[in-house]
Amino acid sequence: MLSFIARRCATGLLMLVALSLLIFVLLRMAPGDPIDAYINPSVPMSASDLETLRDRLGLDQPLPLQYIGWLRAALSGDFGYSIQRSGVQVLPLVMERIGPTALLMGMGLAIAIIVGIAAGIYSAVRRNAWPDIAMSVLSFIGISSPAFLTALLGLYFFSVLLRWAPSGGMQTAGAPFSISDVLAHLILPACLLSIGHAALIMRYMRASLLEVLNQDYVRTARAKGVREFWVIIKHATRNALLPVITLIGSTVGIAIGGAIFLESVFNWPGMGLLLVNAVGTRDYPVIMGATLVIGVCVILVNILTDVAYAFVDPRIQVA
Incomplete structure (x- = not known):
């Protein structure tokens, strides 16, 4: 198990390097000069001043050298300083x-x-009863609904029309911090974020459990007189969870994409809102730092998902 985790961590590091290289190249391929993000357009600068600034930032070097310099600093925990927030380090x-x-x-x-x-x-x-049909219809609607549409509709109906939940932020402005206040602001965006994932998990769980219920060991358990409740929970559900665990691990990256829309709509002060603002202001160091941290989180979750396989089903051998 330890050697497996070590190999997965090594693979994860290679994926992070590839991710950072991809984002670095894509940012450099974006229209415009990166130096434009560092200067105030209302303040005139001479050509010599621009060259001096370009030299100080290392933008006069070839792209491979720029990337190697950034990667060397990032490995030591230095992601540079935000362009739009003067004197603020990216990592904190x-x-x-x-x-x-x-x-x-x-x-x-x-x-x-x-x-x-x-x-x-x-x-x-x-199966095939009216609750099954109703939940199948609702799950297809949930899977088909994009995150931005769900967020806007949820904000309009539950915050604007019904006034059941706050319309944005993480806590009430000017009010002292309280867990109940945070939960009141959290419940609506969290529920909206869960809609598509719950629908997808429901479809996978249903299909996997139906397949398991037709296995011989389930029929044997029923023939031995085991109560139907324990047949479903103890014998069938555990083996049916394997594809669901895979799905849950893979949905973390998708959930991050949905969180970006939700944080923008609900003004939630998280990574998504930070990344959207950084892209809008061309804050390249913040984009690189946020993307790398998100990549670390996704890779760690995938590693934990692989490790969880062995605990859910003892038949799986980690080679």
């Missing part, structure tokens, strides 16, 4: 946004996992 700026994003994604995925697995089990047990 990114790290302080991880907590709100982790809270939003954690709550959203927890709701999606609980609701999706429970609905999938119930739908498989009640």
Whole structure:
């Protein structure tokens, strides 16, 4: 197990390097000169001043040397300084946004996992009955709804029309911090984030459980007189969870994309809102730093997903 984890971590490091190289190249391929993000257009600068600034920032070097210099500094924990926030280092700026994003994604995925697995089990047990048909229709709607549409509709109906939840932010402006206030602001975006993932998990859980219920060992357990509840929960559900675990691990990256839209709509002070603002202002160091941190989180979750396989199904041997 330890050697497997070590190999997966080594693979993850290579993926991070490839990701950083891809983002670096794409940013340099964007229209315009990167130096434009560092200067105030209302303040005239001579050609010599521009060359001096370009030399100080290392933008006069070839792209491979620029990337190697950035990567060397990033490995030591130095992601540079934000362009739009004078004197603010990128790494502390990114790290302080991880907590709100982790809270939003954690709550959203927890709701999606609980609701999706429970609905999938119930739908498989009640196969072709009206609850199964109704949940299948709702799941297709949830899977087909894009994150930005779900966020806007949820904000309009539940915050503007019904006034059941705050319309944005992480806590009430000017009010003292309280857990209940944060939860009041969290519940709506978390539920909206969970819709598509819960629908997808429900479909996978239903299909996997239906396949498992036709296995010989399930029929044997029923023939031995085991109660149907324990046949479903103990014998069938555990083996049916394998594809669901794979799906949950892969949805983390998708959830980050959905969180970017939700944080923008609800003004949630997380990584998504930081990244959107950085792209809008061409804050290249913040884009690179935020993307790399997001990549680390996604790779770590995928490693944990692979490790969880062995605990869910002992038949799986880690080579």
